[in-house]
Amino acid sequence: MSPLTPPPPFPSFSFPLEGDDEELEKLxxxxxxxRGFNCQFYKEKCLRRRIAVRMRARGQRTFAEYGQLLDRxxxxxxxxLDTLTINVTKFFRNLETWNALEQQVLPTLFEGKGPVKVWSAGSASGEEAYTASILMREWLEKERRLHDAGRIQITGTDIDRRSLEAARKAEYPELSMAETPGPVLQRWFSPGPPFTLRPEARQGxxxxxxxxxxGEPLQGQNLIFCRNVVIYFDRDIQERLFKRFYDALAPGGxxxxxxVETLIGEARLLFxxxxxxxRIFRRPL
Ligand SMILES: C[S@@+](CC[C@H](N)C(=O)[O-])C[C@H]1O[C@@H](n2cnc3c(N)ncnc32)[C@H](O)[C@@H]1O
Incomplete structure (x- = not known):
């Protein structure tokens, strides 16, 4: 293109960031x-923007046209669904949080004798759940308590089937490892990419x-991660979720x-x- 050629025109249709309420409701x-994905719980602006991304990718102008495309x-x-659920995650995402967990939470978690139950709620492809496993194992080793590793019970849950499949496979691209300290990478993963998590860290x-x-929440948990999930939900849904987490935690959990998230409403009084x-909170004993 010569410097004098005008740039190509902007796409001739504007994206449905507002308007078309009825069509959007139908969609x-x-x-x-x-697909059983309940859009009503998500922030409207977020939803429109995300659907628009897919409409643009497939050259569709209206929600109705896009609905027909989904049928065809x-x-x-x-x-x-990939676009709507935003599955971005990483091992050791926000490293400072994991450091704080090691110092302020792990000693209490392993004080007792029974299982240590951890729930990664909105686990995407499993990086958070496995990071918890690695962190706990390294800590137990440092404390000369590796015999306690059998107490670790971590459950990752997500709405997105493809993410869950990836989590079970435990093979990761370079991007997932961007925040992982070098020695941890070497110790817990086979050389990659893809970086495959060693079986020891997958146990439990x-x-x-x-x-x-x-869905039904888990029960009797000692530690719940719910990071970078609730920001996509409406405020009243967020409040409901925080109460569910309170109930899902054992006292002292x-x-x-x-x-970028914070407790809102009555939940602030619960924790x-x-x-x-x-952003680490505790259910009182
Ligand atoms: C951005 S990822 C967060 C992953 C991880 N917690 C982290 O912070 O790195 C958000 C995850 O929440 C999941 N999610 C969204 N809505 C959900 C719902 N209603 N129930 C369960 N999981 C949901 C998405 O599928 C996605 O995998």
């Missing part, structure tokens, strides 16, 4: 009926599909949220802060 109902080409659903870790909002900066 939401369709997605729920076909159901494989598009996989791309749409399992994954299951569970919708955080409409810990809740860890994402760095005691352990480390405000790292």
């Amino acid at each position: 939401k109902r369709k997605i729920e009926a076909d 080409d159901p494989a598009e659903y996989d791309h749409l 870790v399992s994954f299951e599909r569970r919708d955080l909002i409409s 810990f809740l860890v949220m994402g760095k 005691r802060p352990v480390n405000n900066r790292e």
Whole structure:
């Protein structure tokens, strides 16, 4: 293109960031009926932006047209659900949080004798759940308590089937390892990419599909991670979730949220802060 050639025109249709409410409602109902993904719980702006990403990728102008495309080409659903659920995650995401957990939470967690139950809620492809496993094993080793590793029970849950499949496979691309300290990488993964997690760190870790909002919560947990999940939910759903987490925790159990998230409403009275900066809270004993 010569420097004098005008740039190509901007795409001739604007994306549906507002308007078309009725069509959008229909599309939401369709997605729920076909794939059981309840769009009603998600922030409207977020949802529109994400659906627009897929519409643009497939050259569709209206929600109705895109709905028809989903009927003609159901494989598009996989791309749409990937886009809607935002599965981005990493091992040791926010390293400072893991350091704080090691110092302020692990000693208490392993004080007793029974199982140490950890729930990674919205686990995506498993990096968070496995990071918890690695952290605990390294700590136990340092404390000369490796015999306690058998007490670790970590459950990762997510709504997205493809992420869960990836979690069970435990093979990771370079991007997943970007925040992982070198020695940890060498010790716990086979050389990659893909970096395969060693079987020892997979022991006691399992994954299951569970919708955080409409599914049954786990019970009797000692530590719950719910990081970078609730930001996508409406405020009242967030409040409901925090209460569910409170019930899912054993007394004295810990809740860890994402760095950009915070407790709201009555939930603020339910939990005691352990480390405000790292978003670590505790259900009182
Ligand atoms: C950005 S990832 C967060 C992954 C990890 N917790 C972290 O912080 O790195 C958000 C995850 O929440 C999951 N998610 C979204 N809505 C959900 C729901 N209603 N029930 C269960 N999981 C959900 C998505 O599928 C996605 O894997």
